Amino acid sequence: MPRRTRPTINQVAEAAGVTKSSVSRAFTRPEMLSEETVRKISAAAERLGYVPNRTARALSTGRHGNIALIVPDVANPFFPPLIRAAQSEADRSDYCVFLGNSDEMPKQEDKLIGRFGGQVEGFLLVSSRLTDEQIVEHAARRPVVLINRDVEGIPRVLIDSASGVTEAVEHLASLGHKKLVYVGGPRGSWSNKQRRAAVRRSARALGLEVGVIANEYPAFEAGRRVVPNVLASGATAVIAFDDLTAQGMLAELLDRGVSVPEELSVVGCDDVLGATTYPSLTTVSNRSIEAGKTALTLLVDALENQAAPDVRYVLNTNIVVRNTTGKART
Amino acid sequence: MPRRTRPTINQVAEAAGVTKSSVSRAFTRPEMLSEETVRKISAAAERLGYVPNRTARALSTGRHGNIALIVPDVANPFFPPLIRAAQSEADRSDYCVFLGNSDEMPKQEDKLIGRFGGQVEGFLLVSSRLTDEQIVEHAARRPVVLINRDVEGIPRVLIDSASGVTEAVEHLASLGHKKLVYVGGPRGSWSNKQRRAAVRRSARALGLEVGVIANEYPAFEAGRRVVPNVLASGATAVIAFDDLTAQGMLAELLDRGVSVPEELSVVGCDDVLGATTYPSLTTVSNRSIEAGKTALTLLVDALENQAAPDVRYVLNTNIVVRNTTGKART
DNA sequence: CTGTTAGCGCATTCAT
């Protein structure tokens, strides 16, 4: 039965017949020691099962090798692949990552940042619901990298869904649609603003009529609830803030006997469902994995080089045509 | 522009005209101080924006208020809801949670545990791929709670998919199926063993013939790849380790022109896809949210009370009949 | 190359 308290640097030192300085060096800057000594120490450490105490190390160096990743909703399928990508990138650089879930609430997000504050070197804020001012303030304290949030002066990775949304509108126009609606997402969402603007802009350019329907929480059930409004709008095509919302709409439309795409064309956004809906959903591609990986690399860079470059990394998207879009009903 | 280094206990002490001992007490055991002093200190702390340094506190007390949550694959839809539930439960008790992704690899899982080791008070291991011995060893060092892993002596929450799987087999039998196959999951997975055993046991009890097809990584593509073997087996129904695998099979079957459920009945497991596949998938319910919440409560209990009760918390499941199961072809 | 010394920021005896 192993003891509950882990061996310390001192025990290793004693076991190896050196002082703790040497043990410390063996783990941080082995090139300063003779190979012989390093070997001795490694052997002793191995034998005792010694692992450096990160907390103690952090107190001494001010660096704990931790970063915090905060997302609005872990369970929203848009985020897990991004989280996973960020994780494995962090792993490569030996960082541990705290995960925070803001539940789409600015207050909760702020609270989490405070709680993590003391023990992380930097933050990766995904689709942050904070205000620009709050973000700037936090960024003044320690490095922050943003995903899908465009704040001047703060390194950010933006998935430009506008490009894909524009393609979607063009696609619908080419199918003969004259009137469409956009079903929105969270108020504080940068992606939502961007998508809504892209729909409006491209629709106007093509001479289409466009309405907007508000919808705060992006989820299956919310998609169902919004259907009556969509139907009442008289539009022949709808673009939803995300796939989840679109999926909910699809289910509700099926229940109401409204056939897709014959009576109504539906376009999602983020391509998180793949071809798994029925009919398979026409949507806008997402590049969340690249975004997660890139953002984390940016953050690590900022941490290692002390400098946070003012990068604005944009990832374009495309429309993915599947089977929920078709010719406009006449 | 706020300074980048946070104020320390000493600065607060000086500002308040007391020693750091008093400041420390003001934050941990204010009842030991006069109200007057506490007020003075609080005011000074407030003014300076002082927040206790968790790292320093941890080094001194051995308690950092962090826990680690390790899952095989964040991007597997089974886990996010569980993670979310565990998160919010941790939040209620003011714990920060590290998230680790083992990529289904025991070695990676072990590495993560080591890396977190120094800075967490306990672990929540979900669907751990480690050996019993490894788990016991880690549990000897600090509190561990398991989800979907049944190791004697270690607090664990088990989602009993056997009950649901058994119902599934009975369901298939009642539809006239005589021969079925089980498409497996990860080798180290407790759930996989449990499901496979349940299929065999109940099939035998009902006089059905049953084959097993191995399949290491539970994912959409793996589901597609396994289809030829399933078809070759001559079975009229298949039960898959999880919904993802089943979904991949559905896609491949569609591509091959094999109609479901007319020619082949398909049952998934975990109900992570809801009714979103086509045809909508018959599956076994999951209770991952309750599992996450319960496990985290158990862990916090173990941390606060020093004692890890040997609980074995079992959550039963049921079959959810949708549209991928039908009468056996004749 | 390696040992000695002094903290990092805080909690916690032990005094007073």
Next chain:
DNA sequence: ATGAATGCGCTAACAG
């Protein structure tokens, strides 16, 4: 009720 002193485990000058 409060102050002084010690140590948590480790890194980082500073010597030699």
